[in-house]
Amino acid sequence: MPGESACAGNHPQTSAEPSSYDLLNAMRSARSEQSATAGTRAPAPAVAVTQNTYSKAPPERVQATPAPAAAPSAAPMRPFSQAVQAHLHISGFDPRAAGGRQTLKMELRGMTAQAAPQLTLRLRSELIPRGAVQHDVARTTRGDWRPVFVDFSSRNKEHGQYQIDVELQSHRDGAIVQKWVCTFVILVPRRDATLTEIHQIFLSTHKNVRVMADDASIARVTGGDGCNLDITARNAGIAHVDLSAPQGKVDMGFTTIAWDEELIEVDIPRSSDQHPHRSQAACIVNAAPESGAQRQLRLFALDECVLGRFELVDPESDVLLSHFSADGQDNNGLTRRLSGRHAIIRRGQSGFEIEDVSRYGLLLDGAWPGKHKPVPLRPGMRIELSASIRNIVVLGVTAILPHGVILHRLDQGAQAECFFLLQPETRPTLPHDAGHAAPQAAALPLLFHRHGGFWHLDPTSDRETALAPTTALASLAGLGRHHRLASEPYPECWIIRTDGAGLRDDVGAALTV
Known part of the structure; x- marks a missing residue:
């Protein structure tokens, strides 16, 4: 668990650098103490306490991670939200629905505030009808972005991996001034493929796998060593990953698959103000x-x-x-x-x-x-x-x-x-x-x-x-x-x-x- 030096079985774990969440908590604690003293004394160095209340590890193994106090002349710390890389959060994909109609939910996250209030999202793939589709992504009054839903069907499609190319455009005066791109892969399994086979193939195509169980309150990982998994559970469901199953099989259970795709901003070649053949x-x-x-x-x-x-x-x-x-x-x-x-x-x-x-x-x-x-x-x-x-x-x-x-x-x-x-x-x-x-x-x-x-x-x-x-x-x-x-x-x-x-x-x- 975050902040612990040993797992639930008391196996020592390598110490990790403090996360952004710990640093943010330390910064807030330092500000609270500084405002309480009202400048009568120098603020004490903030300490991010990362011990878990429900930890089974011995107390002496839990280490407090001190956060360095900022000097008065130092530049203000950049908000955590601005440090997030612009990416698309893709959810709703269920590879078990082979040959049926599916809907992908795409949420734009981490976009800078300087971006236009409305962006154009274009997708190209063999799975999409007519090969391409376009949507407008609008910023809400809260500052986040309205999600986009894309329908597709794998009916009569050969099983395998299908590439979906994403292009996000920002326009000004009818011209593209900024462009972001990313590419992700959708798995269309065989109709007779088992759930375990589907999950194994999906894991092999993603370096970082996020297992999402919406409406879940239990997220559990069993066995394994050095796995790069992010398990999330909310509201009373179950997300379960068993990496110690016999015969090398991976047993996974969750409702949908969701993951993040980083958006890469590409340079736009600026066209000259002089057209090579000016004419009306x-x-x-x-x-x-x-x-x-x-x-x-x-x-x-x-x-x-x-x-x-x-x-x-x-x-x-x-x-x-x-x-x-x-x-x-x-x-x-x-x-x-x-x-x-x-x-x-x-x-x-x-x-x-x-x-x-x-x-x-x-x-x-x-x-x-x-x-x-x-x-x-x-x-x-x-x-x-x-x-x-x-x-x-x-x-x-x-x-x-x-x-x-x-x-x-x-x-x-x-x-x-x-x-x-x-x-x-x-x-x-x-x-x-x-x-x-x-x-x-x-x-x-x-x-x-x-x-x-x-x-x-x-x-x-x-x-x-x-x-x-x-x-x-x-x-x-x-x-x-x-x-x-x-x-x-x-x-x-x-x-x-x-x-x-x-x-x-x-x-x-x-x-x-």
Whole structure:
């Protein structure tokens, strides 16, 4: 027992250094004595009495461990809670439930007070549905952290050990500023495995084993020498470990298995404030589109994105729309019935919204919303330009992301183009959730805008890649070897915008007349 020099059988034990708990008690005793004397005399050296009241050892074998008194000029002792290394306490795992549904309880402990009040916990494993899951870990008003519960099933899984990779992220302004990682192993036993075999295999995979018996009041260890076990029992149950059983077998009994995994903080490579290719409008060109794929993925990063008529010279809008017939794109004819500034899409207080600013009107799900009346966008909404003549341009809202909107054409131009309308300088904090997007949008890459340029975000590894005309896109999720980035949103033609200085193209570079 703590503080004793002999075990219950009177076998001498090696003396150990005073624990943090003993030092903390000694510090509190010293402060109490110092406050009682009120400075009239020097405080006596504090002594941490570690003798157990219920010890069976002779009194002469119990040694008191003196704690050194701190000098008045010494630095204040750091609180014990701050000395605890950040770690995940994992509980609720029962390897006996082979082939069934299980729930892991993960509690964040020892995190510094300087950490953000909400962290992102990401887990990757073959046991987890779809291979990955993400949760938000929030700090409570008491200063601790709300636990996270992760469900998984080992049904139809081969028996053996399965690795679970954990990544804890702290975000600021949409960017990862701190990251902690750890990895632990889950044992999926055979269906016919005995409880003893399961426990022996579990012990062989962990150097430090903590045996937890919740609702227990008896914790007992029998036999053995030099074992690194932590036995805890609370409230009337029994936790029992017998290390002296015959034939080398280990007899263990407890309700669940729980252990701690230390979180290791890793360095975050700081991206440069200068993007290699700064732009607010660009295009990803697919040289060999497959069935259902678009040839042009047009990218825009603007606070307000104006949709309007296609014009080669001095267009009034950002997204240039043309009518597509069975013969292809027609920049005349019905295209002329679109206004130069037909509609505006922006981010409002309740999300992304669209506003009609045209002469000819637009239809949202078949109804005219009225001019200058913003209407919130929703997934699946059908946008028709215009209201007077049907089917000139028909767009569908295929995805509404935390940082942007994806529009697909629902007319004859469906294979020609789609549009990414992104918030400038905004990085998504959540992975690309295909469950809230149409199938054609879920197959697209996850893109965002930051540091003046466009980026690709891998939803599995969280790896960011700056997009530039020289970037190889073949290895990026959602892209292939036939994709390339163009500097202009309409690389198939030359859009000219004039201003007081002369001519310039749509990315703002000055040209010589």
